[in-house]
Amino acid sequence: DTGVSQDPRHKITKRGQNVTFRCDPISEHNRLYWYRQTLGQGPEFLTYFQNEAQLEKSRLLSDRFSAERPKGSFSTLEIQRTEQGDSAMYLCASSLSSYNEQFFGPGTRLTVL
Amino acid sequence: KQEVTQIPAALSVPEGENLVLNCSFTDSAIYNLQWFRQDPGKGLTSLLLIQSSQREQTSGRLNASLDKSSGRSTLYIAASQPGDSATYLCAVGGTSGTYKYIFGTGTRLKVLA
Numbered sequence: 001d002t003g004v005s006q007d008p009r010h011k012i013t014k015r016g017q018n019v020t021f022r023c024d025p026i027s028e029h030n031r032l033y034w035y036r037q038t039l040g041q042g043p044e045f046l047t048y049f050q051n052e053a054q055l056e057k058s059r060l061l062s063d064r065f066s067a068e069r070p071k072g073s074f075s076t077l078e079i080q081r082t083e084q085g086d087s088a089m090y091l092c093a094s095s096l097s098s099y100n101e102q103f104f105g106p107g108t109r110l111t112v113l
Numbered sequence: 114k115q116e117v118t119q120i121p122a123a124l125s126v127p128e129g130e131n132l133v134l135n136c137s138f139t140d141s142a143i144y145n146l147q148w149f150r151q152d153p154g155k156g157l158t159s160l161l162l163i164q165s166s167q168r169e170q171t172s173g174r175l176n177a178s179l180d181k182s183s184g185r186s187t188l189y190i191a192a193s194q195p196g197d198s199a200t201y202l203c204a205v206g207g208t209s210g211t212y213k214y215i216f217g218t219g220t221r222l223k224v225l226a
Contacts, residue, residue: 002158033213042117042202042216043157056211091156098212099144099164102204104157 002026004105006092012111013082020078021108025094032075033093033102034067036060043091049075050098082112115140115208119201119217126193127225134188134220136203141181144207147214148177148188150199157202160188165207193224 003026013019025032030051035043048056051072069075079086089109093102116139126132145164149157161170161177163186169178176189186203200221204214
């Protein structure tokens, strides 16, 4: 257990539905990252927060994706109008500061039918 | 654009062997490199973090080295055990002033009893 928690651990949804995932980082960490991992691939960066400010977004993060970290603590990742191509493991990580070790949560596995 | 490659993609060794996993990256302007292990269907477990100013880090049976100028890192595992079976991922951070990690596709290791 790294101290980063994610909820839910598994989500099965039908195409076109909206889903929301939550990440709770290690309490003193002000950096929070979202990555997406598909089978057989390494994780790909989605977005990054420093406290409540979203500082970087990948081109992978289409208009259907939105992420928030309202009070600089937990974060949510919402996918609207899900597509089958959104099926993946969504990973959250946190770090104490820039260029420090990133600690990953257990991930949320999304299956879109 | 930073690209990270891991060779070999898969490796099967008998218990007790010493082994080396390789990670190469195309842009040497990195701040750090982190090695992870990932068990099937799970999140990432941090193994070692090497800052750009360091040449190597050690933890137990693991030793990671970094040669920034040649764009290479190696993870050395001594006296391998069946419990070491997992996918090993390397990630580089700090390319082009960004804090995100760029991951390789991993090496799937199987240690046979």
